[in-house]
Amino acid sequence: MTHDSSATHAALNQSPAFEDIDLFASDRPLVEAVALNEASSAYIEHSDFGQLWGSAAMAERGRLANENPPKLKTFDARGNRRDEVEFHPAYHELMTHSVEAGIHNSTWTKHGKPAGRASEVIRAAKFYMAAQVETGHLCPITMTRAAVAALGSQPDVLAQVMPVIASRSYDPTFAPWSTKRGMTLGMGMTEKQGGTDVRSNITRAISDGDAYRISGHKWFMSAPMCDAFLVLAQADDGLSCFFMPRFRPDGSVNAIEFQRLKDKLGNRSNASSEVEFNDAYALRVGEEGKGIRTIIQMVQLTRQDCAIASAGLMRSGLAHALHHARHRSVFQKHLADQPMMQSVLADMALHVEACTALVMRLCHSFDRAPEDPAEAAWMRLLTPAVKYWVCKTAPGFLYEAMECMGGNGYVEEGILARHYREAPVNAIWEGSGNVMCLDVLRALSREGDAAIAVLQALVDDTRGLPGAPDTAAFVARTLLRPDSERVARQAVESLVMLAAAAALNLVHPPHAELFAKTRLDSARSTMYGAAEFTEAQSRGLLDRALPR
Ligand SMILES: Cc1cc2nc3c(=O)[nH]c(=O)nc-3n(C[C@H](O)[C@H](O)[C@H](O)COP(=O)(O)OP(=O)(O)OC[C@H]3O[C@@H](n4cnc5c(N)ncnc54)[C@H](O)[C@@H]3O)c2cc1C
Structure with a gap:
């Protein structure tokens, strides 16, 4: 008689495989960001x-x-x-x-x-x-x-x-x-x-x-x-x-x-x-x-793709984590309904929604740049900033997504271990973090008026959002300091978060409000889940991120 190794137990309380889904239709923040940017x-x-x-x-x-x-x-x-x-x-x-x-x-x-x-x-x-x-x-x-x-x-x-x-x-x-x-x-x-x-x-x-x-x-x-x-x-x-x-x-x-x-x-x-x-x-x-001037035209586009890919990696991490949490029960309740896990996932969903709105807004500026000088300036100033921020946030984000899945997140059969190993490279190649911040400073020093106009447009697009005016003032003050290189990371991060709030405000204003409140208006904790959302806000974020 052969021994059936699975005969003693069934695999209970495991989430079903997250596959055979429409990666587009199941992603409302993406669908809406694409539509808002004329596609x-x-x-x-x-x-x-x-x-x-x-x-x-x-x-x-x-x-x-x-x-x-x-x-x-x-x-x-x-x-x-x-x-x-x-x-x-x-x-x-x-x-x-x-x-x-x-x-x-x-x-x-x-x-x-x-x-x-x-x-x-x-x-x-x-x-x-x-x-x-x-x-x-x-x-x-x-x-x-x-x-x-x-x-x-x-x-x-x-x-x-x-x-x-x-x-x-x-x-x-x-x-x-x-x-x-x-x-x-x-x-x-x-x-x-x-x-x-x-x-x-x-x-x-x-x-x-x-x-x-x-x-x-x-x-x-x-x-x-x-x-x-x-x-x-x-x-x-x-x-x-x-x-x-x-x-x-x-x-x-x-x-x-x-x-x-x-x-x-x-x-x-x-x-x-x-x-x-x-x-x-x-x-x-x-x-x-003129080799650098020639090849930089290529690099501008690969930088754009680094940001898109990192946003995609984070989206995948979020979707896998959320799917798992909706099926996995702990203490007689689905993980997704445990208040603290809900806060973690909602905070992560907000980050991905902002990154998605931001990268699609960036791509819109690439679409419009050949005919519209204001969009060309947006593209020039924000490409290195978006690459910097979106790519740099991906490894930490994916680690958190992995943790939402517990031990299953850490093993190689799942996709999160691979995503996690993949994430740092987008920040390193095509110009590493500091180099991106230096490039923002370069745009400001070479095309200062155009860059200031972009900042003004961000102020207009974030009007009424908590913390936005102070953030814009900080960015202007810090980037224009004579020793701006020393503090450029801080200023570029604030600049790009302002741009993210602006992009999200065009796609889904209630979530731009939440983003501004938790990222611009108050000192942010370094951990996901530390921002305070109501249960309705959390559910709103999560249902939008992935339908049940
Ligand atoms: C998987 C992989 C594939 C790659 N593929 C290619 C490829 O196909 N083609 C290609 O040409 N390259 C490729 N690269 C190389 C990549 O583009 C470089 O590694 C990257 O540009 C950084 O250059 P570097 O390694 O020489 O580091 P360095 O230039 O020595 O930089 C080291 C660190 O110093 C920082 N730094 C640099 N200047 C300053 C400054 N003035 N102030 C403050 N900080 C600064 C950087 O941000 C970085 O963090 C690849 C890299 C990897 C990891």
């Missing part, structure tokens, strides 16, 4: 996307892609260089779905111009939902769409690659980009001696006819199976930006030699390489000596 016409598209990405099958792909991380194949069996990275099929399936949905290109026309209308907000909602399932594969997705902005500085190169970038077919074959159905792009800036300070790059570019030969290294270069990279290197006239494809025009493999893959805390489905260039073929993008 309600995409409801069906978003709901279809939300059902697909909320399915058990996609969750399984996310798990497999992370439990089977990419492997570097440096050489073949005969000792020839191969420099290929192999990914699990689940990773390719995630890429296929993201590319089919246009997350890598839909904000551009087929000629590489901004697509306009609400394309940023429409795409951002998809990015936000995909991030709830698997963030590692989003690295090449975000870099591909962002690279187009930098390639705009070199119209002849842009015109060649845009037809392939504009495709919605994912093509993982290792072949010259010009022969492929679709392509992805990466970015190589960081070197051993400096990531923030890219002016310290020592990689050299030597002009060779119409092209350049590049020699040197990059200490971090993610998604190494991209078809081409935008790379910074020192040319005769200074630091310059280059388009470096995996294959030379004659079809031979370019001299891009991967040394190792990083062994990372999280972000495991994504490969991040250390790489040497050995006279690698490349084309210049933009003028010689």
